[in-house]
Amino acid sequence: METILVPDPGPGEALVQVQTCGVCHTDLHYREGGINDEFPFLLGHEAAGVVEAVGDGVEDLEPGDFVVLNWRAVCGTCRACKRGELQYCFATYNAAQPMTLEDGTPLSPALGIGAFAEKTLVHAGQCTKVDPEADPAAVGLLGCGVMAGxxxxxxxxxxxxxxxxxxxxxxxxxxxxxxxxxxxxxxxxxxxxxxxxxxxxxxxxxxxxxxxxxxxxxxxxxxxxxxxxxxxxxxxxxxxxxxxxxxxxxxxxxxxxxxxxxxxxxxxxxxxxxxxxxxxxxxxxxWYGDCLPSRDFPMLVDLYRQGRLDLDAFVTERITLDDVESAFEKMHHGEVLRSVVVL
Missing domain, CATH: 3.40.50.720 (NAD(P)-binding Rossmann-like Domain)
Incomplete structure (x- = not known):
């Protein structure tokens, strides 16, 4: 376990208190160098939590909002966005400020999120508000694997x-x-x-x-x-x-x-x-199930709340941060659909 330093949110950014984060195979790809070699990584990206603070210029998000984090914060100005295909945005946003180790070493957050931590800093567009009555462990999985499928x-x-x-x-x-x-x-x-x-x-x-x-x-x-x-x-x-x-x-x-x-x-x-x-x-x-989080996440959470989409069935076990390595091992052996870290 390491202590990380998370900056206060700057313009367009949001600080999120992480409640749950799924252990995804993409995190394993990162760990093994299968994505890139920009070590050290802060893994974890299938997350749900509560907004703690927002930076200047953030208008549609406020402290206390329950959100599922996404890695497609659309820019609105790239050629895909201009032709109305926001789900293919070629210039998605992440937080501008880095999270660091205590010695100042910058961390590379997995898919621009990095949620195997108590708090994470993201771009405000990476926060999608959903029904706060939903189970964070279940709906957080929309952040990657379940939405992708x-x-x-x-x-x-x-x-x-x-x-x-x-x-x-x-x-x-x-x-x-x-x-x-x-x-x-x-x-x-x-x-x-x-x-x-x-x-x-x-x-x-x-x-x-x-x-x-x-x-x-x-x-x-x-x-x-x-x-x-x-x-x-x-x-x-x-x-x-x-x-x-x-x-x-x-x-x-x-x-x-x-x-x-x-x-x-x-x-x-x-x-x-x-x-x-x-x-x-x-x-x-x-790419990410060609999804548009602002459109698809609330809809799928509504279907979950109606009993028409069993997101609970994807949660095989609930674990702590200390158990992430063993969760990778269980994933490798096909013993789980999703291990979900509960903070």
């Missing part, structure tokens, strides 16, 4: 009523994609994993069929479950060359492949170009 299915993949979807990789992001597909009214929801326990979890989130990739050919199994055609949408929530290949060939003609699992920088992928042409459709990557 739901958005990959609905926003990026465009899954809709009566369509079929296959989701490869049934961790937190994959199960969120399954939950999103169920919300959207998909008729056939196929969960693919190598772990029977994870496939059982996936059924709880709405999977209508399961495929154990250790036992059968994934592409053939998905085609068999979709009338011999392949799924309308296939989501790769793993992010490896072999799973992306399965996703590409498991979709129907004119279907959509969505990559939401995060590959490491060393991974490469080769595909016959004629197969890209002849299958038609779309191959997309999903």
């Amino acid at each position: 739901i958005g990959a299915a609905i926003n990026t993949g465009g899954i809709t009523r009566g369509q079929s979807i296959a989701v490869i990789g049934c961790g937190g992001v994959g199960d969120a994609a399954i939950a999103g597909a169920q919300l959207a009214g998909a008729s056939t929801i196929i969960a693919v994993d190598v772990d029977d326990k994870k496939l059982e979890w996936a059924e709880g989130f709405g999977a209508t069929h399961t495929v154990n990739a250790r036992e059968v050919d994934v592409v053939e199994a998905v085609q068999e479950l979709t009338g011999g055609h392949g799924a309308d949408v296939v989501v790769d929530a793993v992010g490896r060359p072999e799973t992306f290949r399965q996703a590409f060939y498991a979709r129907d003609l004119a279907g959509t492949v969505v990559l939401v699992g995060v590959p490491t920088p060393d991974m490469t992928f080769e595909l016959p170009l004629i197969d890209v042409f002849s299958r038609g459709g779309a191959v997309k990557s999903s």
Whole structure:
């Protein structure tokens, strides 16, 4: 455990007292150097908390507001924002001031948040106000993994009523994609994993069929479950060359492949170009589920409060900051969907 120094909020910034923060696989990527090498990192980004103070110029946020933190504080002026596609903002904001160790060493906050701490400094646009009656441990997960999965299915993949979807990789992001597909009214929801326990979890989130990739050919199994055609949408929530290949060939003609699992920088992928042409459709990557936090977080929290989206089911265990390393180990072995740090 380390003491960190958190500045008072400057113009456009907010100081947030962290209540909960999920342990996400992206944090593990940071720790292992899979994102960048700007050590030392302050990890943690799937967080909910209460605004303690705001800086000058902050008008729509005040102390006491219950917020879910996000890493897409849209700028409003980049070329994506100017064409009305704020969910793709190319110049998202973070706090201008660094948090530091006691010796003055600046910290690199994961995804501009850094919430494995009692307090964190963020840009005010990274704070999304939601229903204060919601459980912070559950709704905080919208800050990354759950939103990424739901958005990959609905926003990026465009899954809709009566369509079929296959989701490869049934961790937190994959199960969120399954939950999103169920919300959207998909008729056939196929969960693919190598772990029977994870496939059982996936059924709880709405999977209508399961495929154990250790036992059968994934592409053939998905085609068999979709009338011999392949799924309308296939989501790769793993992010490896072999799973992306399965996703590409498991979709129907004119279907959509969505990559939401995060590959490491060393991974490469080769595909016959004629197969890209002849299958038609779309191959997309999903950035944060192509979400707009100000639009999507309150809506999904409302669905949670109505009992239509079971965010509680993603919370496998509640832990303390001292338990983060053991949570990484449990994640590596597939024992949890989400460990959530409660401060």
